[in-house]
Amino acid sequence: MTNRVIGIDVGYGYTKIVTDNGNGMVTPLSFRSIVGTYEDGIQVEGLKSVAKEIVTISNQRFLVGDGALKHSSRILNGREKDWIGSVAYRALLMHALQLAESNSVNLTIITGLPVSYYRSDREKLINIIREIACNFCIDCNVKVIPQPLGSFFNLLLNSNGTVATQTLASEKVGVLDIGFYTTDLLTVSELEAVEKQMDSFENGISTSLEVIAKDIEDTYAMRPSVYKAEQSVRQGYIKAFGVEKDIRLIAQQRLTELAQEITAKAKTIWKNAADIDRVILTGGGAALLKPYLNLYQHATVIEDSQFANAMGYYKLGRRYQS
Ligand SMILES: Nc1ncnc2c1ncn2[C@@H]1O[C@H](COP(=O)(O)OP(=O)(O)OP(=O)(O)O)[C@@H](O)[C@H]1O
Numbered sequence: 001m002t003n004r005v006i007g008i009d010v011g012y013g014y015t016k017i018v019t020d021n022g023n024g025m026v027t028p029l030s031f032r033s034i035v036g037t038y039e040d041g042i043q044v045e046g047l048k049s050v051a052k053e054i055v056t057i058s059n060q061r062f063l064v065g066d067g068a069l070k071h072s073s074r075i076l077n078g079r080e081k082d083w084i085g086s087v088a089y090r091a092l093l094m095h096a097l098q099l100a101e102s103n104s105v106n107l108t109i110i111t112g113l114p115v116s117y118y119r120s121d122r123e124k125l126i127n128i129i130r131e132i133a134c135n136f137c138i139d140c141n142v143k144v145i146p147q148p149l150g151s152f153f154n155l156l157l158n159s160n161g162t163v164a165t166q167t168l169a170s171e172k173v174g175v176l177d178i179g180f181y182t183t184d185l186l187t188v189s190e191l192e193a194v195e196k197q198m199d200s201f202e203n204g205i206s207t208s209l210e211v212i213a214k215d216i217e218d219t220y221a222m223r224p225s226v227y228k229a230e231q232s233v234r235q236g237y238i239k240a241f242g243v244e245k246d247i248r249l250i251a252q253q254r255l256t257e258l259a260q261e262i263t264a265k266a267k268t269i270w271k272n273a274a275d276i277d278r279v280i281l282t283g284g285g286a287a288l289l290k291p292y293l294n295l296y297q298h299a300t301v302i303e304d305s306q307f308a309n310a311m312g313y314y315k316l317g318r319r320y321q322s
């Protein structure tokens with residue numbers, strides 16, 4: 001294909017990608033943001049499926065996603081300080097571009113940075129993406145915006161990049177993006193970001209998952225990983241000693257606590273939010289915390305919230321391209 005537009009949201013928990021097949025059919029893709037070492041012995045009989053999860057950065061091979069969780073002897077990414085400068089971050093970007101089958105003449109990539117790093121790291125990220133993207137295209141266009149703004153554009157624009165709702169353009173809108181490690185808050189007034197009403201909090205779904213894992217250990221004598229705890233929360237049970245154990249009450253209690261903490265932090269910035277026309281709750285965490293969040297009467301969880309930023313990036317990309 002000659003022209004491609006890809007929206008990529010690299011989160012601490014999951015990398016989300018939105019692109020199209022050229023006929024306007026928009027496809028969302030995602031994988032766990034985990035990068036691990038690739039040992040040669042890994043490719044034994046029966047493990048051939050990992051081939052798609054291998055990326056090469058500076059002549060070194062890495063496993064990305066669930067494959068890394070299963071097979072790597074060492075996981076690279078913790079939440080290091082220079083996250084976007086790390087090899088792990090490059091590997092995630094590379095894997096995202098491979099998955100999206102990005103080969104094209106003109107490639108437009110839109111992505112985001114957490115509100116707290118946006119100013120300091122924007123230029124640096126643009127350069128890193130250009131370096132990786134040049135393996136896939138002749139001409140590449142890269143745009144980086146504050147992460148939660150993706151969800152705002154998702155509501156503002158149609159899939160082809162035209163404006164869907166004029167009213168949103170003249171409103172004051174609050175966006176709360178609840179992620180795996182962090183929650184980002186951003187306010188847009190008549191299409192401009194309100195500097196004093198932006199923030200990042202170190203509360204995300206993993207905060208709850210760690211406590212839930214400990215509660216499960218105290219109750220059922222088995223300590224699950226954060227990832228296993230996440231799966232159990234979704235299922236409502238965990239298997240210990242071959243038997244399914246109900247964890248719904250544990251999850252309810254800990255997710256309620258997290259929802260209360262996030263609510264309190266949001267209220268330190270927006271107060272009672274009387275001057276805001278609507279509040280959008282986004283990020284995968286908004287879907288998970290929906291039953292426990294009671295933030296404002298004019299706050300709503302955006303549809304398909306985990307993909308809302310990536311979807312907005314894609315739509316913005318279509319707007320730039322046309
Ligand atoms: N539809 C859903 N229902 C319930 N939980 C969900 C849903 N979608 C995602 N989640 C959960 O939401 C959490 C956060 O996901 P998300 O992809 O927004 O995090 P992230 O963007 O990687 O993190 P961060 O923004 O901190 O970098 C995950 O733990 C995930 O399991």
Ligand SMILES: [Mg+2]
Pocket residue numbers: 010011012147177178179180283
């Ligand atoms: Mg996120």
